[in-house]
Amino acid sequence: MAHHALSKRLTPLCHAAQVLEALQSAKCGLQDPQPEQPAQPAAGLMTIDILGRHMDAAGAPRQVAVEVDGPTHFVSHLSAAPAGGGVDVSYSLDGSTQWRNAMLQHYGYVVVTVPYQEWDSRSRDQHVALLQRRLRAALLAEGVQPGGVLAAE
Numbered sequence: 001m002a003h004h005a006l007s008k009r010l011t012p013l014c015h016a017a018q019v020l021e022a023l024q025s026a027k028c029g030l031q032d033p034q035p036e037q038p039a040q041p042a043a044g045l046m047t048i049d050i051l052g053r054h055m056d057a058a059g060a061p062r063q064v065a066v067e068v069d070g071p072t073h074f075v076s077h078l079s080a081a082p083a084g085g086g087v088d089v090s091y092s093l094d095g096s097t098q099w100r101n102a103m104l105q106h107y108g109y110v111v112v113t114v115p116y117q118e119w120d121s122r123s124r125d126q127h128v129a130l131l132q133r134r135l136r137a138a139l140l141a142e143g144v145q146p147g148g149v150l151a152a153e
Contacts, residue, residue, distance in 0.1 A: 015068040015119065016049040022127035023066065028135055029054050029147055030064060046100050054110070054135070057145035064135065065109045068119045073097040091115075112138045 016035040023033050033052035050066040074091040081088045093101075104111045112134045122130060139146045 015070060015116070018119075018124075018127060019049050019066055019068055019131070022124070022131050023050060023052070026128045026132050028132050030066075030135070031055065031061075033066075046103075048104075051109075054139065054144075055147045056139070057147045059147070062139070062142075062144055063107075063109045064112060064138075065104050066112045066131070066135070068114045068116055069093065069097060070116045074115070091117075110135075110138050110142050110144065 020033055020035045023030050030050075030052040031054070033050050035050055037048055037051040038046065048065045048067055050064075052064050052066070053061045054064050055061055073094055074097075075094045077090045077092065079088050079090070101111050101113065112131070114130065114134060118130070119127065136146050
């Protein structure tokens with residue numbers, strides 16, 4: 001039991017270090033990535049895995065928040081499986097995580113999130129490709145034309 005509690009506390013720190021390493025390897029144009037940073041104190045106290053800047057295709061900087069959402073960011077939903085096959089479990093972001101993402105976007109951050117299930121099931125090399133795809137998709141969703149390596153994809 002104590003090991004489980006310790007691993008839950010260490011997971012965010014491990015994710016931040018892994019995300020930083022993957023972003024540095026990805027060469028995706030994220031400048032000055034800083035791990036475990038407080039974001040926009042006016043929005044409330046929140047610590048984000050990585051904060052950095054991305055220079056878009058026009059050379060304008062965009063603030064980027066990258067977060068691997070660990071187990072504490074989710075609520076589980078149980079439902080009966082079809083044909084009496086037990087219980088199905090699904091997950092969705094909890095309210096405070098949804099609020100965090102909305103506040104970061106409100107304050108102008110491009111928010112890149114990865115559920116821990118997706119992150120933890122991949123290798124280090126796959127983390128790089130995953131972050132490149134997610135960052136590019138998040139920038140495009142905000143109407144920002146990605147710059148650097150991401151522009152060529």
